[in-house]
Amino acid sequence: MLTRLFVKDFAIVDQLEIEIDAGMTTITGETGAGKSISIDAIGLCLGARADAGMVKAGADKSEITATFNITQIPSASQWLLENDLLEADQEDCIIRRVITKEGRSRAYINGAPVPAQQLKALAPLLIHIHGQHAHQMLLKSDYQLSVLDQFAAHKHLLAQTQLAYQGWNKIKNQLKALQEAQTQRDARAQLLEYQVAELDEFNLQEGEFNQLESEYKKLNNAVNILQNSQQCFSMLYDNDEQNMVSMLKMVNQKLTEASRFDPALQNIIDMLNDAEIQLTEASYELRDYIEDQEPDPQRLAELESRMSTAMDLARKHKVEPETLPEVHQALAQEFDEIKQNNAQSISLEAEEKQAGEQYWSAAEKLTESRQKAAKKLAKAVTASMQQLNMQQGVFNIALNRLDKASKAGSDAVEFEVCANPGQPMQAISKVASGGELSRISLAIQVLTSSQMETPTLIFDEVDVGISGPTAAVVGKMLRQIGEHNQVMCVTHLPQVAACGHQQMQVSKTTDKRKTTTKMYKLTAEQRISELARLLGGDQITENTLQNARELLVS
CATH class of the missing domain: 3.40.50.300 (P-loop containing nucleotide triphosphate hydrolases)
Structure with a gap:
């Protein structure tokens, strides 16, 4: 305080x-x-x-x-x-x-x-x-609702309703964001589905294009490679008149004879022996290679076709052919994410429905509490009004359920009053004078003050x-x-x-x-004098002093 x-x-x-x-x-x-x-x-x-x-x-x-x-x-x-x-x-x-x-x-x-x-x-x-004009707040629906809630003292129901509303609203916003992007996602998904299916069917593997390119070059030049290989084999080994292996053997024989007179040649002879062995083995390897070589026009056509398809797809996606596997993976991942978003949208729709049910359940409990409190408050305000020189006055609280949700529930409140017998209940703003509003407001303050957390009024x-x-x-x-x-x-x-x-x-x-x-x-005596002044003005008499003493509440 x-x-x-x-x-x-x-x-x-x-x-x-x-x-x-x-x-x-x-x-x-x-x-x-x-x-x-x-x-x-x-x-x-x-x-x-x-x-x-x-x-x-x-x-x-x-x-x-x-x-x-x-x-x-x-x-x-x-x-x-x-x-x-x-x-x-x-x-x-x-x-x-x-x-x-x-x-x-x-x-x-x-x-x-x-x-x-x-x-x-x-x-x-x-x-x-x-303040002097605070009773004007009674004309506002939001204030009327807060007065009723204060009298009802159902903070826990208000908190539950607000929490349920916030949770529901959050899910609705998420769902709305997903749905707003749905059209674009659907169009993108349709394109991705075609592109991914095309790349799935082609199924180019990592590093495969370079291998295709290398094999194609080899098969495309097979005749030239075979001719050169045969010519080289002849020069190395197969020429009866003169070949490199026989010539090396001849050199080796001559140096061996000469080494009998000069042992310093032995090191050279050893190297030539090794060279002869290497050259002979290379000749055999080349012979085997030549025997294995056979032109394959069908395989060459297959390579040409696969490489051509890879390059066409690369041009379509505006990338290099060797990067198609990475593009394929990225597009497939994007397509999966869109499908997941669609699944999330379906899941959110179910969550949104459940959250809405939870909100309306909480709001219904709040409404029931308000209805009970409205009857009690209306009866108590009516009694207070009649004490405040509104003998025939009747106060009522109309509580209407709305379809619209809010964090404060779904109720609209209207304070109604009937000032004279025989007249229908009407909104307080239409029938109450300033003085009547002030008295009604004061009555409500008295009735709700015990529930007020604010200690000083x-x-x-x-x-x-x-x-x-x-x-x-x-x-x-x-x-x-x-x-x-x-x-x-x-x-x-x-x-x-x-x-x-x-x-x-x-x-x-x-x-x-x-x-x-x-x-x-x-002081007590000063209060009597002040009350006498309020009663009789500047002329304070014994009578006014006595009236003041009688008026003073002990």
């Missing part, structure tokens, strides 16, 4: 420092004294827009500090811890806002500088400000347009909220002011040079 507020050089405030207790605190003062300044200051601390006009005339800057005890606000503590703005054993959250006369603004949480956006994120966890002159017995009921309702929430209420009605557990007064002083506003807590 809010425990302390410090304001310096803000609007017409020189310096203000107040301690704020639990329960209901009423704030009163003369018209124009600046009763709402403290509310404005708190709003700035919680991220409201700042401008240079807020700085007191003659000052360099405005400074506002709000201190909150967060021991009973686990959501706020968790948020601060997650954002590294709180020590583990820290009980207070101190928010400070500084505005310069040039209009620049700086914000701090527990001494750490933060952007105003973070103040706005933290604000709903600490305070709810119900501020009401800024929500009692405008009411008086007498109705004002007394409003005061009692606000005090009822103050039994389990901290309530601050700016009011001009003595019946409301008297219901506070404590009361503060705002006063304004003016001299020739400046105007200053002050705010201070009233």
